Amino acid sequence: MPDSASLWRAFGTLLSLPDIKSRVAQVKAVIVVFIILFLLLASSSVLHLQGEWAVESLAIVVILLALNWFLTADTTNIVAGMMLWTVTIYAVSKAFYYDGLYDTALLLYPFVVIFAVFLGSRVMVVPLVCFMLISYYFIAYAVSSNMVVNNVLTAYPAWAKANDMAIMMATYGLGIVVIAKFIRALIAKLSQQKETNRLAKEESEKRILYNDLTGLPNAEKCKQDLEVCLQTSPKDGSLIGFVTLHLNNFNWINSTLGHTFGNELLKLLARRFENLQNDKTVVYHTSGIEFSFVKRTPDFESLNDFCNQIIRLTIMPVSMPDYGYEINCSIGVAAAPFDGNTYAELHRKASFAVYRAKEDEPNSHHFYDKEMESAIVRRLDLITDLKTAIEQNEFELYYQPKVHLATNTIVGAEALIRWHKGNEIIPPNAFIPVAEESGLINEIGKWAIETACRECARWQKIGMKGVTVAVNLSPVQFKRGNLPTYVFRALQQCGLDPNMLELEITESLFIDNADHVKQQIHVMAEKGVNFAIDDFGTGYSNLNYLSHFNASTLKIDMSFVRQMLQNKQQQHIVNAIIKMSRVMDLENVAEGVEDEQTARELQAQGCVYGQGYFWSAPVPRDKFLRLLKQHTYAA
Template sequence: MAQTGTPKLGSKHMAKWMFAAFLLMTAMLASMSWLSVKTGFMVQEDSREMVERHIPELETIGFLQRALSNRVNQLYLYYATTERQAYLSGSRLEDDKIDHNIDHLIKLGISDQDALALRTTLTKMQLHADRFDREMTRPDSDWDRLREHLSDAQSAAIDAQGQLDLWQASIRMITMQDSESALTEVDRLAQLLSGFTIAIVVVSLFVLVALYSRLKDRDQLFRFAFYDSLTGLPNRRSLEDALQQTQQEGESGALVLLKLERYPLITGTYGHAFGGEVIQHIGKWIQEKLRVSPCDAILYRYSDDTWAVQLTCSNEPEHLKQLACSLATMSNDPFCIGDRLLNLSVKIGITRYPQDGSDSDRLMRNADAAIHALVAPGRIYRFYDAELTARTQRWLATESALRNALSDDEFELFYQAKVTANGAQVAGAEALIRWRRNGELVSPGEFIPVAEQSGLIMPLGNWVLNEACRQLAQWQARGITGCPVAVNVSAQQFQDSSFPQLVADTVAHHCIHPGLLELEITEEVAASDPQRVVDTMKELKASGVTIAMDDFGTGYSSLSYLKRLPIDTLKIDRAFVSNLDKVQDNAAIVDMILALAHQGGLKVVAEGVETEAEYRVLQSKRCDLVQGFLFSRPEPAAQFTLKLCQSAEPAGLQEAQ
């Protein structure tokens, strides 16, 4: 069979073809290498430009948002404290930051039109802030108008935040588009490099590494925004997004906040580094508890000492109670952290959605409110209810009214008699503040806690001191010198370094004998800072006033510490006087207090005496003075003065002058 085929070429022709093929392959390789290198540099330059342009814009917008938030917070702080100097210094600093960041945004490419719109909104906010400041400096500030200015300033700040959010969203969209474009180029480059030389692969890898390093920096910035750097847990911003998403999808669930108790004490004692170890340890402990929970739960780091758990499978109260009780076992055993054993515990606030709120901000506020409402001893968790919001609203309304009450002269002092245990003669009185609002008396239990937490207790306490001394001066002018008056001193007053001088100046101003004024300090205040308490009491005693320890037996002061205090009187708390004739433990405590006081030369007052049986027991135990509804309820000054004038032989201080 004949063979057919291609004729063989000579070796010379073969060499030419091979050389031509080699040249062609070399040219193709060089072309592809050049194209690969060029494409790689283009991708690298695009990614570098993307990072260098857009990430600083996001950072600057973030700085500007925080400065705006701080500016509004300063207004609220000014509203709460009325400290104008601190407000002015802080506002100037934040205004400088705002101007600097806007200028930086313009340099980075933000349009002049957008910058002008933002500056216009900020000018509106500053206008309302200036009106707020002018109203605050007026002696007869209108608090309704203050709140209106505050609301207008906040609204302007919210508008500015909205503009910044739009810019931020636009920048993110551009960044995503740039990123997609860069990834498309990388993909095309990978296809071109398939089947070519190691040199092209090396160039591609170099480009990919450069791009990866740039994108990694950007991802790290976003991770800092949505995750806690200490624990690695998603942070509050992640929680807000998650709650908003579940609300939009119409899902039901619950938000549980866990606040670690006494965390500032831990960091103040052992340092913030050890405090960070505690936070990490507790975070892992909570995660272990959630793993065995039947509900789908996500743990977040909510704030420095607070965690949040989002439950998406159930919001049934029984399931939530089981989870809360499981988390409350934290206090059962001490935690070994490093070489220290710590007894830790949490307070838990629970809010459910959609029942309790329709947005993330309200849900987080509700859970916070539930935690702050845990005031009763032994209560570890609490569900949010609408009454908490109503209580907060009443609180704010009371605070606003209190600010006007002093200038409107709505307060007055009532006096409750202290009588001798052996003859029931008036031997003194306790001055008790009363607030007559719109013709009706407001319970002290309603406004005193508000005054203490709002800082108004200082001017209120100073008014009580001055009014009591004024009344003593009137009695002294009428020849009534046997009725010393006790004035309650708040913790904030007592801790004020200028308080002893204020007492001395007030006594001198009204020209009363200092022995007629008695200052009542609670045992809790007396045990707070032993050496400072002793020094302050000595300063007060130097002015001639007497000092009584109120609520004795309910605090934590030791007997040895009590001997160091320069006090004149002990007041037995109502808790030990109640049912004194029936409860043996109360009788034993009263016996101990009387023996301790009389041994140290102190006078004893039993307060809250309401029955004849309690009075007879106190008589038999030789208590010095008694006070309570059995003898007299608190009375207005005019009525109490009439009682003093009708008393045949007023007991008490014998001719103090």
């Protein structure tokens, strides 16, 4: 017989049931219950019955431990059957040798039936119940025939007792079967509900973690996966590349070809990018026009090749019904561990790199570096400062005279914006591009038109009649379509004749949204506002646009004028522009005149107006007013 220490070790092992749902665990649990029972019976026998049947009870414990050792996924039915038959035979044996039908050992029968119903099938339950019923009559016969001594004195006949117990056991067994069916039905229902909940959870997670349109994992899934990838990354010197791709012209596609076409295009690109996926590469659709890739790679060279592969897949012609189109993109790359160890860091830095790639050229990629982040942060700080400058009225208009070359008289001025940031004066080329990009140019441009009109009206009132003012326009100011509204409001508020206002536009307007711009220019030109083509000769120089956009003046770019005396080719270009303006009945203004000889040469070639440092640099309004009073102006 095993010692107590080994029994307790085995008992502790049996109590360790990590997965009660498995068949093995269920059988093991029943074995544990019976081991506890027989240990208690053995203890009770030692205390109250001078150890009778204690050895037998411990022997059953040893048999149960042996069955537990023999228990595997393939032997569960055999072990369960042997266990239940062992307990049943023990019960009938003890009843036969002691108190017969009144022996407490027969109380084990209900337990055996319960466990048989839940652990076994009909093949296991029916023989056991039949054996139990037969055992009742066998013991009754044994008692009646004096084969065994009945220690319980009673007038109740043994056969009647056997009948009662058989009826009770049969009824009890039937009840257990019915209850078991109810329980199994309930378990099946709960299992079905659990499966339904599991599928609903998976669907919910899919909606949360996957893009509805393309089916690719989204930004939240990317964040989760990347954090796991970073935590489990091997320390072998490899890189985890975070690649962000932006579709540059997708918004134009949506607005011109429609959202349906745009959605189909996104799905097509998603299928292409899925071809890049493997055990080291995952693709994500992180926003409407943004795809991201997480790539484990040995070095930066491999990551560079991967970016080129993405670009090639993106710019492949798109063959869709009725359309053939090419996408262009910009790619930014951040690499862990060098650029960060979190999704937030890597995504932010890859976005900085995307921004630099957009500034570079279409279909290019850039790796993150600290300098590009510093430049972008400076740009963001500049946007914040521009908003403050608008609120606190830190801008001022300077004026550069426009001179009639033949009479050397000031006939107008070009209004040029300056930004007084503390004690520093910031020129327009330092902040206008940022203002255009951020959209703040609309507020700044509106202020410039209102201020220039108000100042020009003041000139007229103090007797400087006929002196015009010119204001530069940004292409961004045409996008909203309300430019004529606030131009007319500015003229009306200060009572200025529209003929006194000249708006300068660049040739870049001729390409983007030509009809939209043309309509607004026509509305203003019909009311008398003049338009000048600024920096003519450096852009597209399409003569057809000049007639369509109601231009009244050509401004010859200073890059031609400044070198015209030293460079015959530049001189020929200036001469050609002057002749062309005269043929088209347009006024001409030469910018960048810095000396008297250049002014005379321009006049000799037929140029009418000049503007440049020869007469004056751009000056504040009070100084310009003094210039007007010092010179004879054209009435």
